[in-house]
Amino acid sequence: MIDKIKNYVKDNTGLLLRLDDIAENMKWEFMDEVEVLFDKYNIKPILGVIPKNKDKELLSYPKKNTNFWNRVREWKEKGWEIAMHGTNHVYDKFCSKVDYLGHGGNTEFRSHPFNEQLEKIKIGLNKFKEEKIIIRTFFAPNHTFDKNTLLALNECGIDKVLDGYGLMPYKENEVNFIPQLFYKTFKLPFGIQSFQIHLNYFNKKEFYDFKNFIEKNYKKFITFDQALSKVNNNFPYKVIRMTTEKILKIKRVISN
Ligand SMILES: [Zn+2]
Numbered sequence: 001m002i003d004k005i006k007n008y009v010k011d012n013t014g015l016l017l018r019l020d021d022i023a024e025n026m027k028w029e030f031m032d033e034v035e036v037l038f039d040k041y042n043i044k045p046i047l048g049v050i051p052k053n054k055d056k057e058l059l060s061y062p063k064k065n066t067n068f069w070n071r072v073r074e075w076k077e078k079g080w081e082i083a084m085h086g087t088n089h090v091y092d093k094f095c096s097k098v099d100y101l102g103h104g105g106n107t108e109f110r111s112h113p114f115n116e117q118l119e120k121i122k123i124g125l126n127k128f129k130e131e132k133i134i135i136r137t138f139f140a141p142n143h144t145f146d147k148n149t150l151l152a153l154n155e156c157g158i159d160k161v162l163d164g165y166g167l168m169p170y171k172e173n174e175v176n177f178i179p180q181l182f183y184k185t186f187k188l189p190f191g192i193q194s195f196q197i198h199l200n201y202f203n204k205k206e207f208y209d210f211k212n213f214i215e216k217n218y219k220k221f222i223t224f225d226q227a228l229s230k231v232n233n234n235f236p237y238k239v240i241r242m243t244t245e246k247i248l249k250i251k252r253v254i255s256n
Pocket residue numbers: 020021085089141142
């Protein structure tokens with residue numbers, strides 16, 4: 001019995017790394033360094049690539065001389081998951097906590113009419129198509145989207161979103177959600193967890209701590225496909241999901 005439980009926990013525990021704001025302009029010195037580390041430990045992160053970055057803040061980071069899209073193709077060939085992280089990353093609306101995950105805040109998608117969202121998503125996906133990169137995964141800038149975003153994604157054949165609550169991937173509105181609970185490296189003893197990492201925001205010390213975490217925990221990382229194979233809509237996980245949602249929402253209210 002104990003062995004059975006141990007095996008169950010082992011089979012259903014794993015870490016994923018979600019790297020946000022991957023674009024031509026970013027802190028390349030950190031990206032180059034973590035790439036060496038990921039290769040060393042065979043970690044395959046999920047990269048949120050912005051296909052048509054027009055975000056003024058992000059555009060202030062340095063650009064590399066080499067072709068960005070060649071680099072993206074190289075990452076994909078290594079088995080890294082290339083996800084679409086919005087289309088231009090420009091926040092042109094603000095939403096109170098009425099978005100799909102109840103985060104609230106600036107948004108590129110939420111509250112835009114369905115047709116506008118569909119058009120925007122198509123523009124982003126076309127850029128990937130031009131670059132011969134097939135996309136199956138999306139996550140919205142600032143976590144803010146709505147049901148229309150999911151409908152538009154669905155119409156474009158995208159049915160995976162790396163965001164949401166809970167300890168297990170789940171299916172809702174025809175979309176597979178892979179939960180993203182934590183903003184920093186943190187380990188729970190059970191469940192599939194994804195960390196959101198912004199290399200651009202790291203200072204040297206935070207970057208050093210991040211690398212240390214990878215060195216110590218590399219064995220716990222799983223691939224995106226392994227996470228997807230764990231999609232589980234069983235009732236106990238639904239309860240856990242609702243609980244994590246409540247806790248995180250309360251935590252956000254307290255910390256705001
Ligand atoms: Zn972003």
